[in-house]
Amino acid sequence: MKKFIIFFVTLCAILFSFSFANALTDQERQNLIIQIRGQILQLQIQLQSILQNQNQSQNQVNGIWCYDFNKNIAIGDSGIEVSNLQKVLVDQGFLTSNYTNGGFDIATYDAVVAFQEKYKSEVLSPAKLKFGTGKVGAFTRAKLNKIYNCTQLSKCAPSWSCSEWSLCKNDKQTRKCSDSKNCKILLGKPKETQSCSLPSVILKGNNIENKTTINAGEAIEISWAGVNVTSCSASGNWTGSKNISGSETFTNLTSSRIYNISCVDSLGKVVTDFLTVDVSLLSVDIKADKSDKPISIDLGKSAQLSWESTGAKSCSASGDWLGIKTLDGSESTGYLYIPKKYIYTINCSGASGNTNDFVEVNVLNPFVNIKANNSDSSIEIISGKTVKLTWESSGLTSCTALGNWSGGKEISGSESMGNITSSKFYVLECIDYLGNKVSNTVSVNIK
Numbered sequence: 001m002k003k004f005i006i007f008f009v010t011l012c013a014i015l016f017s018f019s020f021a022n023a024l025t026d027q028e029r030q031n032l033i034i035q036i037r038g039q040i041l042q043l044q045i046q047l048q049s050i051l052q053n054q055n056q057s058q059n060q061v062n063g064i065w066c067y068d069f070n071k072n073i074a075i076g077d078s079g080i081e082v083s084n085l086q087k088v089l090v091d092q093g094f095l096t097s098n099y100t101n102g103g104f105d106i107a108t109y110d111a112v113v114a115f116q117e118k119y120k121s122e123v124l125s126p127a128k129l130k131f132g133t134g135k136v137g138a139f140t141r142a143k144l145n146k147i148y149n150c151t152q153l154s155k156c157a158p159s160w161s162c163s164e165w166s167l168c169k170n171d172k173q174t175r176k177c178s179d180s181k182n183c184k185i186l187l188g189k190p191k192e193t194q195s196c197s198l199p200s201v202i203l204k205g206n207n208i209e210n211k212t213t214i215n216a217g218e219a220i221e222i223s224w225a226g227v228n229v230t231s232c233s234a235s236g237n238w239t240g241s242k243n244i245s246g247s248e249t250f251t252n253l254t255s256s257r258i259y260n261i262s263c264v265d266s267l268g269k270v271v272t273d274f275l276t277v278d279v280s281l282l283s284v285d286i287k288a289d290k291s292d293k294p295i296s297i298d299l300g301k302s303a304q305l306s307w308e309s310t311g312a313k314s315c316s317a318s319g320d321w322l323g324i325k326t327l328d329g330s331e332s333t334g335y336l337y338i339p340k341k342y343i344y345t346i347n348c349s350g351a352s353g354n355t356n357d358f359v360e361v362n363v364l365n366p367f368v369n370i371k372a373n374n375s376d377s378s379i380e381i382i383s384g385k386t387v388k389l390t391w392e393s394s395g396l397t398s399c400t401a402l403g404n405w406s407g408g409k410e411i412s413g414s415e416s417m418g419n420i421t422s423s424k425f426y427v428l429e430c431i432d433y434l435g436n437k438v439s440n441t442v443s444v445n446i447k
Contacts, residue, residue, distance in 0.1 A: 215311035217351025299395025366395030
């Protein structure tokens with residue numbers, strides 16, 4: 001009552017201020033109007049709060065909330081009646097917790113429909129309806145008052161006791177609750193159904209389940225999380241009692257591991273999980289023209305190097321190549337102009353140490369070979385016959401014919417010499433990439 005008196009005194013003071021408005025300028029009157037509107041808005045908010053607090057204090061009987069519904073309400077309505085309706089719908093599980101904004105909105109409408117269909121035989125059937133209407137009318141209000149009416153609560157206040165929750169089945173647990181006073185009203189009755197989860201445990205390595213791979217020498221973080229369990233223990237490549245949830249780090253692993261965990265719930269049910277950790281040993285493999293073995297190439301040619309590493313963090317080259325290299329890659333040797341054995345070594349390092357591999361590339365000496373009638377030694381023919389010269393070379397850039405023939409020649413080829421009546425001497429002289437001369441000779445004699 002005191003709060004109402006203060007409210008009306010303040011309101012009168014605001015109205016009294018209008019009597020001075022005629023003595024003000026237009027701008028001053030405008031400012032006064034804005035100020036008064038703001039004060040009225042604040043008073044409206046305070047009044048609503050007073051009414052709500054008064055209503056809440058009145059809706060307690062024997063320490064249990066109750067309310068007597070007296071009005072038909074529908075979407076678009078607001079006020080105390082709607083706030084208490086929303087409180088019921090929260091209690092029934094049709095609205096989320098603390099959803100009491102006092103406005104009959106779409107969410108409230110849907111919740112009323114669900115309430116009506118839950119108590120279909122008492123709310124819808126008497127009105128010959130199959131589906132909820134979303135409007136609180138006589139039958140809906142009667143059911144609300146049957147459950148939450150304050151009058152019946154003042155006569156008999158329930159005293160509830162419940163059994164233990166059942167085992168979790170289909171993600172639900174149930175129990176039975178009864179009123180020792182047998183008041184035959186449901187106000188304050190505890191929930192008899194709740195969601196639940198079966199006992200479980202999940203084991204991960206570096207946040208990966210079932211199986212993961214690390215490089216030799218690296219660390220792995222083993223983490224686990226148990227749900228609805230009371231204790232856990234480890235086996236395999238770790239042992240001992242474990243917390244229900246936690247993590248451990250294992251360092252410098254050099255071989256594959258298996259980690260097992262077993263957890264027990266309050267009823268003795270055991271749940272398990274395992275993790276396989278494969279450890280990749282440090283290695284590197286280098287090839288030349290896709291071969292691990294030594295290869296041979298002609299002078300002035302190149303070879304393609306390729307390499308792959310496992311468990312490495314860095315790689316570098318040595319021998320006949322140098323520099324930092326990627327962990328996996330390929331690279332050409334470039335054209336090789338010196339006949340010798342080239343060694344290409346790759347060195348890699350990782351968490352577990354160092355390793356290397358190499359490959360050989362042999363560059364052949366330049367050569368030229370000339371034949372007469374497929375013979376690379378002297379031959380004899382009958383006078384007047386024809387001889388076919390053939391030649392091949394390697395590591396050479398150009399060739400010239402000397403002796404009993406002449407002119408520039410391809411580095412490999414063939415040519416026929418006809419009507420030979422006397423002994424001939426055929427020389428092929430070639431030049432390599434460094435300017436060195438290489439020659440070969442074949443002779444033809446007459447029988």
